[in-house]
Amino acid sequence: MTTNTDLAVQFAGVGKKYPHFTLDDIHLEQEEGSIMGFIGANGAGKSTTIRILMGLVHQDHGMVRVLGHTMPHQQAAAKFDIGYVSEDMRLYRTATIDWHMRFIRSIYPTFDQAYAEQLCRRFDLKPQQKVKGLSHGQRVKAALMLVLARRPRLLVLDEPTTGLDPIARQEVLGELMQVLSDERRTILFSSHNTLDVEQISDSITFIDRGRIIDSGDKEGYLDRWRRMRVDVPPGVSLPSLPGTIQKASTGRITVLTTNSFDPAMTALCRDAGATVHNIDRMTLEEIFVANVASRREGVLA
Amino acid sequence: MHSGITISQSDSRPMYLQIMEQIKQRIALGDWVPGQEIPSIRQLAVELRVSVITIKRAYLELDREGIIVTQHGKGSTVATDPDLSPRLYDQELTEHVDQVARLGELLGHSPEELANRVREAADRLVKEHV
Numbered sequence: 264m265t266t267n268t269d270l271a272v273q274f275a276g277v278g279k280k281y282p283h284f285t286l287d288d289i290h291l292e293q294e295e296g297s298i299m300g301f302i303g304a305n306g307a308g309k310s311t312t313i314r315i316l317m318g319l320v321h322q323d324h325g326m327v328r329v330l331g332h333t334m335p336h337q338q339a340a341a342k343f344d345i346g347y348v349s350e351d352m353r354l355y356r357t358a359t360i361d362w363h364m365r366f367i368r369s370i371y372p373t374f375d376q377a378y379a380e381q382l383c384r385r386f387d388l389k390p391q392q393k394v395k396g397l398s399h400g401q402r403v404k405a406a407l408m409l410v411l412a413r414r415p416r417l418l419v420l421d422e423p424t425t426g427l428d429p430i431a432r433q434e435v436l437g438e439l440m441q442v443l444s445d446e447r448r449t450i451l452f453s454s455h456n457t458l459d460v461e462q463i464s465d466s467i468t469f470i471d472r473g474r475i476i477d478s479g480d481k482e483g484y485l486d487r488w489r490r491m492r493v494d495v496p497p498g499v500s501l502p503s504l505p506g507t508i509q510k511a512s513t514g515r516i517t518v519l520t521t522n523s524f525d526p527a528m529t530a531l532c533r534d535a536g537a538t539v540h541n542i543d544r545m546t547l548e549e550i551f552v553a554n555v556a557s558r559r560e561g562v563l564a
Numbered sequence: 565m566h567s568g569i570t571i572s573q574s575d576s577r578p579m580y581l582q583i584m585e586q587i588k589q590r591i592a593l594g595d596w597v598p599g600q601e602i603p604s605i606r607q608l609a610v611e612l613r614v615s616v617i618t619i620k621r622a623y624l625e626l627d628r629e630g631i632i633v634t635q636h637g638k639g640s641t642v643a644t645d646p647d648l649s650p651r652l653y654d655q656e657l658t659e660h661v662d663q664v665a666r667l668g669e670l671l672g673h674s675p676e677e678l679a680n681r682v683r684e685a686a687d688r689l690v691k692e693h694v
Contacts, residue, residue: 298615433613440610458573465617482621485578540666544578 271295271417271449272316272327279311286311286473293466294497296446298439300460300481301453302551303470309453310349312470313421316346316451330417343371346415350422352406354394360405361390364412370411373422380414386434402433407435411442418442420452424459435462457548461485467547471555481547488550489490489524492541499536504528508557520553521544568595573610581612583622588631598644602632604639605647613688 274291286308290475293299314320316329318338328336332341356362359409368374383390397405397545401483407423410438418439440463454460460467461481468478487506495501495517506523517537521528529539545553569586571579590596605623607615623640626632630647634640668678 282677297617436613440613443616444606446606462636463613465615480617481615482590482617537598538666 266514269295271297271330273326273328274312275326277312277315277322277327278322279315279322282284284308284473286315286322289475289525291447291468291475291478292558293451295449295467296443298443298450299466299468300464301451301468301470302455302457302460302547303453304455304555307470308473310421311469311473311531312350313347313419313451313453316419339452339482343373344416345419346410346413347419348403348406348410348421348423350425354402354405356395357393359391360388360408363394363405363409363444364390365558367409367413373413373415375412375414378414378486382408382411382438385438385491386431386549387440400427403427404431404435407438414448416448418448418450418452420450422454424454424456427462432459434515439463457546457551458491461547469551469554472558477554478557484547485544487524488520488522488548488553489544490518490541490543490545491528491539492543493519493532494538496536501537502531502535504531508553516540520557522550522554567608567611569608569612571614578626579618580622581618583608583612583614584626587626588648591631591642592648594643596609598642600642602642619694689692 270292272291272293277289277291278285279286289312291312297526301312303307309392311320315322315327316334318335321335329341332344358366364374364376364379368376371518380390382388386401386408387534388401388405390407391512394402394405403423404493407420410418420422420439422441424435426437427435436459439450439452442450452460463479466478466480467484493501494515496515497513501517501519504519504521505525506521507519508522509518509520511518523543529542532539568590571582575582577662587596587602590644597601601658601680603611605616605619608614609619612619623632623634625641630645631639632646633643664678664682668675673681
């Protein structure tokens with residue numbers, strides 16, 4: 264196997280078995296300088312995958328490389344290059360934000376105090392405030408500030424925008440994009456908020472029931488997926504259209520979802536005697552839901 | 565440089581098309597002049613909080629249409645002779661007109677009636693602008 268130095272994250276054939284959950288044959292690649300959105304329902308395996316990436320959970324088999332470090336063996340070295348924020352991130356309740364800043368600075372020599380203070384202002388955080396007095400949104404922003412100020416090459420964020428109000432969400436997304444102005448820095452974030460993922464991600468990976476069901480660049484997804492409404496008169500049968508994921512008919516109208524849209528499909532339908540009435544683009548959320556539903560039911564021919 | 569580009573989430577068109585349209589507008593209005601350097605892909609991504617790949621897509625299409633010139637590692641400039649003939653909109657217009665024709669057929673309108681309706685709509689728009 265060739266080692267591609269431009270990959271920030273690489274998983275090959277990674278698996279982990281628990282009594283009630285199995286993460287199965289995970290393949291994942293993320294280029295340096297990009298943002299990947301990791302989308303899955305609750306319990307789909309997002310956090311387990313992320314914990315394996317961080318070396319917090321050891322895989323049963325398979326290869327994991329993060330910024331050139333082999334995980335979990337080189338996790339100590341990797342941790343200096345990775346910034347990780349998760350929902351269950353514990354800050355010391357009775358300590359102030361400023362105390363946390365000094366604490367992190369004592370561990371990570373790259374901690375940039377001026378940048379940290381700038382982030383506090385932008386995030387509307389007061390360094391002298393104690394953690395126990397912070398709201399949920401402020402805690403998330405404080406945890407993010409502590410990680411961002413280290414300027415890690417890879418940021419791994421588990422549900423960074425969950426529970427944030429619209430203003431805080433935009434502040435966080437804006438700060439994440441700011442990181443990307445340095446083209447050697449990479450962000451991987453998991454979310455079930457597909458709107459955030461749709462807005463800022465370059466590539467998208469869908470996970471369901473411990474398996475990766477699809478992975479690719481965002482523009483490609485939005486380009487290929489369409490929902491079509493076709494009028495199929497009695498006696499006419501719809502030609503088989505490539506990439507049909509879902510198909511449902513009521514009366515003369517058939518609604519079908521394709522993941523390989525081609526404008527020529529309109530002509531194909533017309534030649535068969537059917538008329539395409541609407542061709543709608545789909546949001547990432549609609550694509551995700553259709554994708555999961557079809558995989559769970561078994562793909563149509 | 566602030567691009568002044570805005571993205572609307574309630575706009576059903578993809579983000580890259582919205583960005584293309586607004587860049588063309590700035591060039592058509594003379595805000596951005598031929599040969600002028602425009603924000604880099606990453607700069608614009610950070611400013612608009614939109615993924616790099618989306619901006620890349622918009623720039624690629626604009627490059628293909630001869631509106632901007634992107635040189636690897638050197639950023640992008642407005643083309644010296646930008647061709648603003650709206651090929652892309654033309655395609656979009658065709659799709660909408662097709663939709664009008666289909667709906668007209670559904671409602672039993674004759675082609676003449678449809679043509680009149682389109683003319684009325686255009687007249688209304690002219691009046692709004694007065």
